[in-house]
Amino acid sequence: LPAPxxxxxRLRANQIIDSIITLQRTIEAGGHPSAMPAWPDILSKYSMLLSQTHNFSTALLQPFPVTATSATSARKIPINVYETISLHPKTAMTDAQLDGEVAPLLRNQQTMDVLRMENETVRRLAEHMATRGSLGVLGTVQPPPQPGGFGGGNRKPEYEDVLKECSEIRDEHDRRVDRAV
Structure with a gap:
């Protein structure tokens, strides 16, 4: 085990976390919304974070190599030290913890908490849309009745309708930003 x-x-990862927190505090300017931090200060902290991240990535890709002899030849092939390490938790885990927390990380899938938050966000946004977003297209939520509609009733929205409404929302937002600036 390559403990050193x-x-x-671990130390490099902690440095990156500290740099992220420092950059966040600098951008937030200590919680004062009227204060704007100096651009060189932000840029220097961002550059430091970028440098630390690059060094961390390089350390993962090019660690001290362990050499292995190939069965077909006598030449030595460098092997990444970290590829030979197996992960094992320090304490016993229940099956629910393993399935809900560890397995998705190993498979690069979202955890149940992330999926739940994503679904809640989509639902909240859809409540404010006339087409009801993808929920209206899928038919899980009915769109509100059209004012002054005569006869034909509501038609089920299509994805094009949702995209059009999203484009209108974006355009309205951009106009408000332009007016504010």
Whole structure:
């Protein structure tokens, strides 16, 4: 187990986290909405974060190599040290924890919390749209009745209708921003 290399990576990861927090605090200007931090200060902290992230990535890709001898030849092939490490939790985990927290990370899938938050966000946004967004297209939520509609009733919205409404919302937002600036 390459303990010194892992410790070095842990320290670098902590430095990156600290740099992110420092950059966030700088951008927030200490919680004062009227204060704007100096651009060189933001740029220097961002450059530092970028440098640390690049060094961390390089350390992961090019660690101290372990050499292995190929079965077909006598030449040595460098192997990434981290590719040979197996992960094991320090404490026992229940099956629910393993399925809900660890397995999605290993498979690069979203956790249930992320999916739930995403669904809630889509639902909240759809409530404010005339077409009801993708929920209206799928038929899970009915669009509000059209004012002054005669006879034919409501037609089910199509994806083009939702895209058109999103474009209108974006255009209205841009006009408000232009007017405010």
């Amino acid at each position: 290399q892992l410790e070095s990576l």
